[in-house]
Amino acid sequence: MPDLTLTKVAKSFGANVVLHDLDLRVRDGELFTLLGPSGCGKSTTLWSIAGLHSPDRGTITFGDRVVFDGGRIDVAPERRNCGVVFQSYAVWPHLSVHDNVAYPLKLRKEKRSARAARVREVLELVELDHLEQRYPHELSGGQQQRVALARALAHPPDLLLLDEPFSNLDAKLRERAREWLRALQRRIGVTTVFVTHDQHEALSMSDRIMVMDQGRVRQIGTPEEIYQEPADVFVADFVGTVNVLAGRAVPGADGTARVRLDGLVRPLVVPAGAGLDGDVRLTVRPERIVVHPPSGAPADAVNVVTVKVRSRAFLGDHYRYVADLGERELVVRTLAPVDHGSELIVELPPDAIRVFGPA
Numbered sequence: 585m586p587d588l589t590l591t592k593v594a595k596s597f598g599a600n601v602v603l604h605d606l607d608l609r610v611r612d613g614e615l616f617t618l619l620g621p622s623g624c625g626k627s628t629t630l631w632s633i634a635g636l637h638s639p640d641r642g643t644i645t646f647g648d649r650v651v652f653d654g655g656r657i658d659v660a661p662e663r664r665n666c667g668v669v670f671q672s673y674a675v676w677p678h679l680s681v682h683d684n685v686a687y688p689l690k691l692r693k694e695k696r697s698a699r700a701a702r703v704r705e706v707l708e709l710v711e712l713d714h715l716e717q718r719y720p721h722e723l724s725g726g727q728q729q730r731v732a733l734a735r736a737l738a739h740p741p742d743l744l745l746l747d748e749p750f751s752n753l754d755a756k757l758r759e760r761a762r763e764w765l766r767a768l769q770r771r772i773g774v775t776t777v778f779v780t781h782d783q784h785e786a787l788s789m790s791d792r793i794m795v796m797d798q799g800r801v802r803q804i805g806t807p808e809e810i811y812q813e814p815a816d817v818f819v820a821d822f823v824g825t826v827n828v829l830a831g832r833a834v835p836g837a838d839g840t841a842r843v844r845l846d847g848l849v850r851p852l853v854v855p856a857g858a859g860l861d862g863d864v865r866l867t868v869r870p871e872r873i874v875v876h877p878p879s880g881a882p883a884d885a886v887n888v889v890t891v892k893v894r895s896r897a898f899l900g901d902h903y904r905y906v907a908d909l910g911e912r913e914l915v916v917r918t919l920a921p922v923d924h925g926s927e928l929i930v931e932l933p934p935d936a937i938r939v940f941g942p943a
């Protein structure tokens with residue numbers, strides 16, 4: 585399977601600039617996810633790769649094959665050899681499962697016997713071989729989506745392109761579908777570009793994620809890098825839950841870095857070397873905040889503050905509290921049950937804090 589490279593791909597619809605000189609490289613065999621809010625240009629990127637949109641500028645290559653080059657080269661979608669699955673199942677209602685999957689092979693004029701063998705093979709792959717003669721209306725949503733996937737794989741594609749393929753499935757089924765697809769993708773090793781606006785989906789399935797915002801790349805990294813080392817506040821906030829606290833850096837005489845927050849008596853100690861100056865924003869994940877018992881925090885704990893619980897939600901495996909921290913709110917995630925209105929002694933460990941510039 586080839587690498588996929590996009591170089592300075594730009595696309596506008598009228599005055600609306602949807603992709604700003606996008607650069608990305610998907611490695612051979614990788615499951616690469618485009619993640620971002622609605623309208624950020626994920627589908628436009630995927631469609632440009634598939635050849636369903638022509639970018640205004642830029643280059644797209646599959647390995648050393650140029651499929652798009654500034655309009656001089658624009659290989660037709662059916663010659664790019666991409667398997668594409670969209671959000672809507674887009675299986676033909678009047679064709680059986682077998683005939684849906686056989687269709688692309690028929691178009692390619694493959695021999696009947698080879699066709700039948702390949703259909704059987706991909707239906708086994710998606711675990712639908714026992715439903716070969718059924719029609720789409722006799723299948724569940726998840727099964728229809730697997731038919732669409734089998735059809736995309738029927739003629740082995742160089743690239744598999746998936747645009748929110750699970751969004752019509754309910755939460756439980758979706759979770760199973762993710763695991764199943766990830767295992768299948770690993771097994772067949774097809775280079776895959778996956779579009780979603782669901783951070784959990786992106787984190788759980790991807791080798792690497794590209795976070796997009798308004799047609800620009802915010803960050804490309806592994807799920808761990810994106811979550812633990814976000815490039816900016818947008819990424820930190822879009823992927824997972826994060827507390828964003830605006831404050832002002834104060835130079836520490838002892839070489840440590842500190843940030844003063846309105847309403848807090850003592851400035852917070854933040855990681856040294858954070859390059860602090862003037863207005864800053866701090867981020868801290870709710871699960872990194874340590875909750876101490878009412879008897880208090882150990883003497884060596886830093887950034888210990890008492891906060892008042894304003895609301896609480898029991899979420900089965902943890903409680904989520906929203907508490908007042910000075911003049912702002914702090915989301916805390918913990919197993920400890922605490923009443924609404926009571927006080928919590930919390931610690932914001934410096935290594936859980938990341939420092940960014942002002943908004």
Ligand SMILES: Nc1ncnc2c1ncn2[C@@H]1O[C@H](COP(=O)(O)OP(=O)(O)OP(=O)(O)O)[C@@H](O)[C@H]1O
Nearest residue numbers: 597600602620621622623624625626627628629781
């Ligand atoms: N054919 C089109 N004509 C005009 N504008 C379009 C067209 N397709 C997309 N757009 C606009 O381009 C922008 C990006 O759309 P795109 O579908 O790529 O976003 P997305 O990130 O996939 O969003 P979603 O998650 O909602 O599908 C949006 O502002 C959208 O309205």
